[in-house]
Amino acid sequence: TTNSTSNTTGSIITAGGIGVAKCVNIGEDLKVWGDVTTxxxxxxxGNLTFGDASTDQVTFSADINSSLIPNANLSFNIGNTTMQWANAWVGHAGITQKTDSGKPALTVTATDVDQLAVSVTASQTTADVVDIAADSVTTGxxxxxxxxxxxxxxxxxIDSDSSATDTRSIATIIQNHASATGSTGLTVQSDAGRGVFIDTNLAAGGFALEIDSEQTTTNVAKIASIATSGTVLEVSQAGVMTGKV
Structure with a gap:
């Protein structure tokens, strides 16, 4: 009945090794003053605790054959601000932001000045590559x-080098509600330099600028200028013109 508190106390003490051919049952704690090889x-x-200081290490030489699931939702971290993992290869990454997190759901800090911060290599043909559903945004x-x-x-x-002759728009902006009369489809503000520059290079191509308007009682185009000695609208032709201005 004498309990053991060290390798030199207890009801049975031996200075040599012990070989056991069958099972060993221990009713209470097992303490080992050395390495354990299984x-x-x-x-x-039951629960497992590895190490009692940050200087202790856990090393895996084998593969992990199960999921890594925490016992509390949105409570534990992988790495921290000073000790970070180098690379991660995953098939799918799902990120859930806590309602009281006080920080973005995803933060990318890129410090390599001549490398991409985010790179997406997409093989999609009929599906969107990036889709943002932000239907809750109001003033943001x-x-x-x-x-x-x-x-x-x-x-x-934006650069598209496709040779397909199908009708398409490289960039499309749609304000899709007839009641949103105070909205503007596209606003360009330039405090210096040019506001908008259109450069079309196909001589026999379509219009450089085309407006398809449904207005009947309101103006189709408007220029509001505070010009004094300048020209409000300038049209120049480089070659011999047989068409109309």
Missing amino acids: VGDTTIS KVIDITADALTTGSALY
């Missing part, structure tokens, strides 16, 4: 871009 499978019931912005250090770069650049 040959075969190990099943442990769905996409907000700031690029205050631009020199010869662009805040938004």
Whole structure:
């Protein structure tokens, strides 16, 4: 009945090794003053605590053959602000933001100045590559871009090199509700330089600028200018013109 508190106390004490050919049943705690090597499978019931200091390490040489599921929702982290994982390869990433998180659901901090911050390689043919459903936004912005250090770069650049002759729009903006009479489909503000520049290069192509208007009693086009000695509307022709202005 004498309990053991060390490897030198207890009802049975031996200075040598012990070989056991059959099962061993221990009614209380098992304490080992050294390494534990298990040959075969190990099943442990109950909670597990590895290490008692941040200097302790857990190393996996084998693959993980199960899911990693926390015992509390939105409570534990993978890494922290100072100790971060290098890379992650996953088939699908689902991110859920807590209602009281006080921070974005996803933050990307890119510090490599000559590499992409986010790269998407898409193989979709009939499905959208990126889809944003922001039907709850009222006074906020769905996409907000700031690029205050631009020199010869662009805040938004779209390039399509498709040779297909099918009718399509490279960029489409739709205000899709007839009751939204105070909305504007596209606003361009330029505090310096040009406001809008259209460069069409196919000589026999369609219109460089076309307006399809349904107005009957209101103006189709309007120019509001405070010009004094300048020209409100200038039309120039580089070649011999046989058509109409």
